[in-house]
Amino acid sequence: MTQPDPAESANEVASLRVEAERLAAQLAEEHKMAELGRLLAGIVHEINSPIGSILSNNQVVIRSLEILKSALANGDRAVLEKASRQVETCLSLAAIDKIACERISEVVRGLKTFVRVDSAEMLKADLNQQIESTLKLTQGEFRGRIKVETDFGDLPPVECHASMLSQVFLNILVNAGQAIDGPGKITVRTRAEGGAVHISIADTGRGIKPEDRPKILAGGFTTKPVGVGTGLGLSLSKRIVEETHGGSIDFESEVGVGTTFHIRIPVEQKKKAAG
Numbered sequence: 001m002t003q004p005d006p007a008e009s010a011n012e013v014a015s016l017r018v019e020a021e022r023l024a025a026q027l028a029e030e031h032k033m034a035e036l037g038r039l040l041a042g043i044v045h046e047i048n049s050p051i052g053s054i055l056s057n058n059q060v061v062i063r064s065l066e067i068l069k070s071a072l073a074n075g076d077r078a079v080l081e082k083a084s085r086q087v088e089t090c091l092s093l094a095a096i097d098k099i100a101c102e103r104i105s106e107v108v109r110g111l112k113t114f115v116r117v118d119s120a121e122m123l124k125a126d127l128n129q130q131i132e133s134t135l136k137l138t139q140g141e142f143r144g145r146i147k148v149e150t151d152f153g154d155l156p157p158v159e160c161h162a163s164m165l166s167q168v169f170l171n172i173l174v175n176a177g178q179a180i181d182g183p184g185k186i187t188v189r190t191r192a193e194g195g196a197v198h199i200s201i202a203d204t205g206r207g208i209k210p211e212d213r214p215k216i217l218a219g220g221f222t223t224k225p226v227g228v229g230t231g232l233g234l235s236l237s238k239r240i241v242e243e244t245h246g247g248s249i250d251f252e253s254e255v256g257v258g259t260t261f262h263i264r265i266p267v268e269q270k271k272k273a274a275g
Contacts, residue, residue, distance in 0.1 A: 050100030057093040064089050122269055124157035127165065127197055128190055134169045135188070142177050146184050153191040159269045164240045168249075171233035172201045172261050179205030179259065195267055196247070202260040208253040217249070246270060 064086040071083035135148060142148065176186050184204040191198045208216055217238045241249040245265050253259040 047104050050104050053100045054097050057097050061090050061093050122159045122161055125160055125162040125165075126155070127158050127160075127199065127265070128152045128155055130162055130166050131169055131188060131190070131199070134166050134173065137170060138173050138177065145182070146177055146180055146186055149185065149187045151187065151189040153189070155190055155192055155197050156267050158197055158265055158267050160245055160265060161240075164244060165265065168237040168240050168263065169199070169201070171237045172263075175233065176201060176203035176205060176259070176261075179203055179207075181206065192267075193264065196264045197267060199263040199265075200260055201263075202258060204258045207255040207257055208251075208259055209255060213251075213253065216251070241265065 068083045068086045068090075071079040071086070131150070131152075135150070138148070173186065173188075180186075180203055186204075187200075187202045189200045189202075217234050238249050241247045241263055246269060247263065247265040249261065249263050251259055251261045
């Protein structure tokens with residue numbers, strides 16, 4: 001019987017490993033795009049409302065300026081007082097437009113942060129800032145139904161793939177929102193813990209049943225209805241946190257009270273030995 005060639009077997013294993021890594025990366029990207037597509041309706045709502053306000057205000061400003069132009073040409077006291085009121089109206093609407101534009105800018109900035117492609121090299125990032133950007137993407141998802149509280153500690157810059165971690169934060173935040181029936185609250189805390197950063201995301205949702213807890217971070221498992229959950233979000237989050245960043249992810253939960261996820265990311269990544 002012909003013995004298998006060890007070199008050929010090793011090459012085959014290496015080839016299979018490369019293919020598995022490629023498929024895992026493709027799966028992660030497809031899940032990210034699916035989540036992004038689902039959130040776009042909310043993002044459009046977030047942008048559409050301030051744009052409508054700006055357009056409405058712009059029409060009033062144009063009419064006010066036309067009245068002002070006519071008043072200044074006339075020159076009598078009563079008309080000049082009217083012109084002064086029109087100036088105040090324009091200034092007030094301009095202030096509202098500024099707020100609306102800032103809101104649009106924040107949503108777009110959060111979107112850009114989320115979809116940015118990470119470089120192959122890990123770079124230092126402010127995880128408080130990453131979480132803030134990710135929270136802006138959830139505004140349309142939560143729509144005032146869920147109050148979000150943040151308690152950010154003083155964190156050192158963390159060596160990481162920032163947009164991958166933003167994906168993790170988004171997965172857990174969206175899951176937390178979907179676990180809350182009716183009004184509720186999500187609390188996000190960050191703390192420096194020795195050589196790591198600890199992020200906790202707590203919700204006041206349904207909680208996770210004891211029999212489901214061992215499976216919750218496994219790929220393909222979901223408690224959500226068909227068409228809502230894929231069962232990939234938490235398993236991909238686990239891979240990003242543990243395999244890519246050498247961190248840890250776990251949770252505690254009480255049925256009817258809520259769930260808290262704990263994510264720990266090393267501040268500095270261990271350097272792989274050469275060779």
